[in-house]
Every structure is written in structure tokens, then in C-alpha cells.
Amino acid sequence: MSQLDAAVDALEGRLEAPLGRRRGPRGEGPFKGKKVVGEVFDRVTVHAIHSMIREGTLAGVNGAVSAGKESVVFWASGSRGEDIALKVYLVATAGFRRRAAYMEGDPRFGRVRGGTRPMVHAWAQKEFKNLWRARSRGVRVPRPVAVSKNVLAMEFVGEGGVPARTLSAVRAGRAEYEGAMAILEALWRDAALVHGDLSGYNLFLAAGGVMAFDLGSAVDTRHPRAIEFLKRDIGNVTGHFVRHGLEVENPADVLARVTR
Ligand SMILES: Nc1ncnc2c1ncn2[C@@H]1O[C@H](COP(=O)(O)OP(=O)(O)OP(=O)(O)O)[C@@H](O)[C@H]1O
Ligand SMILES: [Mg+2]
Structure with a gap:
């Protein structure tokens, strides 16, 4: 089983045991502290995806479609059964440093302080805002659906889970x-x-x-x-x-x- 498949399984495990109803002492199970789960998801990420599921944005995650250096993209389902692309920016990558040049200088964003995680979160928000602005002005880009922390949900471009x-x-x-x-x-x-x-x-x-x-x-x-x-x-x-x-x-x- 690949790491990504393991991550999907872990996510589905969350569905059966939501955070509030977890048994055992806090921190037990596969989501210990900020440790990265299966090298892919840390606790904050799992939490962000889980809240999208709880809020009804997502019905579930079906599988991984792409694993890049800085993000992993999943095929997920929306509440009405529509296909959703879930882009998870990886927090455990150093590559985000060079991205500062694309944040600073943009009047919509300021200087991002506090290290990699705030930068990665800001980057996901930025992609959401860019998609939103482009889409609302009629530019052909995927329709953004939701963003939380380092997780961005958008229209899935493709068929049957294949981009x-x-x-x-x-x-x-x-x-x-x-x-x-x-x-x-x-x-x-x-x-x-x-x-x-x-x-x-x-x-x-x-x-x-x-x-x-x-x-x-x-x-x-x-x-x-x-x-x-x-x-x-x-x-x-x-x-x-x-x-x-x-x-x-x-x-x-x-x-x-x-x-x-
Ligand atoms: N909205 C979408 N619908 C379907 N598939 C998508 C969508 N967005 C991304 N993907 C898939 O995920 C891949 C990577 O997406 P993207 O380019 O946004 O991420 P990235 O972090 O830049 O990854 P890479 O380093 O591979 O370019 C795409 O080539 C495509 O196969
Ligand atoms: Mg790309």
C-alpha cells in the first residue's frame, strides 16, 4: 500500500471516529501531536479535511491523483456526489521559502510571519482567492469550493476521478x-x-x-x-x-x- 493510500485510509478512519468522540487518551491513535501521518498528513491537515466533511463540503475522499513535491491532490466527492479536487499543500516542505516573493508585493497580502506553516496556509488561501477572482471574471479556471488551513477544495476537472x-x-x-x-x-x-x-x-x-x-x-x-x-x-x-x-x-x- 502506498503512503497516499494509507493516508486515505487514515482519513476514512477519521470518518468513523470523529475527533470529539475518540476513545482513549488525547493524542492516541494515528494522529499523535503534529506528527505527519504516513509522511503525508499532519494533525492540522487531517483536522481541516475532517471539518470539510463535517460541514458537508465533502462527503468523502476517494483516492490520490497526484503527489508532487509541494502538494498532494485527491479525488473527493461533494455532498451532492459531484467530483471535487482536494489539493493539500504539504507543510513538511521547505520549498515555500522562495514563495515569499509571490506574497510580498501583492497588495492583497502582507508579509507572512511565523515560519513554514503560516506561509503554507497563506498560500492555500491565496490560491483560493486567485481562483475565485479569476472565475468570477469569466476566466477558465477550476471553480473554488472551500479552503481551510493548507487544504483547498475545488471543482474536479476530468472524468471518473481521472484528471x-x-x-x-x-x-x-x-x-x-x-x-x-x-x-x-x-x-x-x-x-x-x-x-x-x-x-x-x-x-x-x-x-x-x-x-x-x-x-x-x-x-x-x-x-x-x-x-x-x-x-x-x-x-x-x-x-x-x-x-x-x-x-x-x-x-x-x-x-x-x-x-x-
Ligand atoms: N481541479 C483539479 N481537477 C482535477 N485534477 C487536478 C486539479 N487540480 C490539480 N489536479 C491534478 O493534480 C496535479 C497537480 O496539481 P497542481 O499543478 O495544482 O499542483 P502542484 O503542487 O503544482 O503539483 P506539480 O508540482 O505536480 O505541478 C495536476 O497535474 C492534475 O493532475
Ligand atoms: Mg503545477
């Missing part, structure tokens, strides 16, 4: 290029956001066309490095399609057009 393929995994053509560029432009113009980590790995080829995701790094266009990030996003996306043999617009022209 949609990303552009990095398909033979992308003209329609995908135009879809990706339209998202980049709509993010800037309509949502006043720059993705900050846009590439073929963070663009789904969803049922209705291209959709951007992984918006934790997205910053407000007033961020002092917004143009720099936008330039990089344009470069990454353009490079992706050039490698696929497409004729593309000059990145400098795209930048001028988007920010005009």
Missing part, C-alpha cells in the same frame, strides 16, 4: 494555443492577475477547451514584478507551442497587446 490531460501531455494545436493565450490575456485584463507559473503543465485540455489551474503563484497586476512574471508566462507558453511546431505570435507583441 483531464495537461497540454504538456497532448499534441497541442492552434485551438489550444489560442485558448492558452486567451486565458493569459483575460487573467490580466479582466481579473488583474498574472498566473506566475503558466506552462503546459498547468493548463488542462478540459472538455470545453483549455483551462488554467495551479494559481497559488498568481499575483495582482500591481505587484512590482507583475510584468516580469507575465513576460515569463508568455515565454513559457509560447515556447511550448513552438516546440510543437506551431507558428506563434512574437512574445513581445503579445506582451504589448495584453498590457495595452
